[in-house]
Amino acid sequence: xxxxxxxxxPLILGLETSYRICGVSLTRGEKLIAELNIDAYRxxxxxxxxxxxxxxxxxxxxxxMVDLIAVSIGPGSYTGLRVGLSTAKGLAFSLNRPIVGVRxxxxxAYPFRNYARWLCSVIPSKSGEIYRVYFEFRNGKCxxxxxxxxxxxxxxxxxxxxxxxxxxxxxxGLDLNYLENFVGCQFxxxxxxxxxxxxxxxxxxxxxxAGDFSDIITLEPFYIKDFPDRK
Amino acid sequence: xVISRSSRETYRLGIEISKILKIKDIVSIYGELGTxxxxxxxxxxxxxxxxxxxxxxxFALINEYxxxxxxxxxxxxxxxxxxxxxxxxxxxxxxxxxxxxxxxPEKIEKLLPEKRINVIIQYHKERKxxxxxxxxxxx
Ligand SMILES: Nc1ncnc2c1ncn2[C@@H]1O[C@H](COP(=O)(O)OP(=O)(O)OP(=O)(O)O)[C@@H](O)[C@H]1O
Ligand SMILES: [Mg+2]
Numbered sequence: 001x002x003x004x005x006x007x008x009x010p011l012i013l014g015l016e017t018s019y020r021i022c023g024v025s026l027t028r029g030e031k032l033i034a035e036l037n038i039d040a041y042r043x044x045x046x047x048x049x050x051x052x053x054x055x056x057x058x059x060x061x062x063x064x065m066v067d068l069i070a071v072s073i074g075p076g077s078y079t080g081l082r083v084g085l086s087t088a089k090g091l092a093f094s095l096n097r098p099i100v101g102v103r104x105x106x107x108x109a110y111p112f113r114n115y116a117r118w119l120c121s122v123i124p125s126k127s128g129e130i131y132r133v134y135f136e137f138r139n140g141k142c143x144x145x146x147x148x149x150x151x152x153x154x155x156x157x158x159x160x161x162x163x164x165x166x167x168x169x170x171x172x173g174l175d176l177n178y179l180e181n182f183v184g185c186q187f188x189x190x191x192x193x194x195x196x197x198x199x200x201x202x203x204x205x206x207x208x209x210a211g212d213f214s215d216i217i218t219l220e221p222f223y224i225k226d227f228p229d230r231k
Numbered sequence: 232x233v234i235s236r237s238s239r240e241t242y243r244l245g246i247e248i249s250k251i252l253k254i255k256d257i258v259s260i261y262g263e264l265g266t267x268x269x270x271x272x273x274x275x276x277x278x279x280x281x282x283x284x285x286x287x288x289x290f291a292l293i294n295e296y297x298x299x300x301x302x303x304x305x306x307x308x309x310x311x312x313x314x315x316x317x318x319x320x321x322x323x324x325x326x327x328x329x330x331x332x333x334x335x336p337e338k339i340e341k342l343l344p345e346k347r348i349n350v351i352i353q354y355h356k357e358r359k360x361x362x363x364x365x366x367x368x369x370x
Contacts, residue, residue: 145291149284
């Protein structure tokens with residue numbers, strides 16, 4: 001424990017509530033200490049705080065040792081995001097620690113950053129459209145991003161035929177067989193993946209290294225559809 | 232030189248700038264933190280018919296949008312060396328068939344083609360929400 005305290009790397013608490021799976025993780029820099037995930041259906045409110053308490057207990061750490069709060073900001077479940085953000089802000093405020101928001105598309109893509117150069121990260125929307133972002137990685141670094149927005153399923157399939165990325169993300173509602181055999185895009189996790197809180201922490205760490213902190217007051221869920229110009 | 236009195240005016244100026252742009256143009260936007268580089272780019276993008284949400288590429292180095300033309304939005308703020316930018320292959324885009332809009336061009340000045348449009352945004356000395364904006368075609 002003493003040794004751990006002397007470590008210069010920040011202790012990061014990552015919260016992921018944008019999807020059904022509610023997850024919390026604790027990392028030292030990008031090194032995993034503990035991670036818990038549970039299918040919360042709609043009850044993120046009850047689950048999240050208990051998960052944090054359990055996580056700290058398993059890790060034999062205390063809340064006040066946490067140096068940074070990282071939180072997934074969506075797009076995703078409206079209530080889940082509200083719970084995640086208000087909890088993150090509450091913690092950051094009471095502990096007087098910085099907070100960073102990370103976009104869920106990146107959380108979903110990050111596990112594959114060293115394996116695929118050209119990736120499409122997908123999140124289905126409630127209305128049946130697909131939120132998708134394309135990422136180009138080089139040497140594990142994110143170089144370019146494009147296509148931030150919602151798109152109809154058929155348009156998405158024809159876009160994929162042109163762009164030919166590998167696909168990752170939440171694939172509820174996508175026809176994987178069609179994607180692989182007719183569109184020609186490989187899906188990077190057969191089981192379907194979910195945003196993992198470990199990667200929320202890892203991305204939080206990268207932003208921490210870059211000094212790219214979020215503002216505790218104005219940080220809010222990322223809804224692709226609100227254009228800033230419409231205000 | 233023009234004075235912008237609000238974020239909205241800067242946005243509208245962006246729309247005006249978009250009207251003089253053609254394929255392969257490069258617009259480098261100089262200005263301190265928070266002067267409105269992203270804001271003016273939002274206007275330019277709107278003028279170019281981009282429908283997506285335009286925000287600074289904070290994690291990626293480049294955001295690509297599609298409007299009437301392809302638009303590449305760079306933010307070099309976090310780039311610390313020319314080699315970092317070169318490794319990522321940014322230069323290719325400067326010669327691509329699109330329009331490049333660049334925040335923090337001073338970070339990679341040496342890699343930028345000479346032929347470009349410089350936009351310089353400065354805080355106004357007296358008024359918090361005013362900006363002095365200069366547009367200079369180079370050469
Ligand atoms: N006259 C003005 N022109 C532009 N922005 C203004 C003006 N007055 C106030 N603002 C505000 O200043 C901010 C400019 O933010 P913006 O992100 O565009 O700056 P930036 O130069 O891109 O910053 P950064 O260096 O962090 O990338 C906005 O919040 C905008 O509302
Ligand atoms: Mg900016």
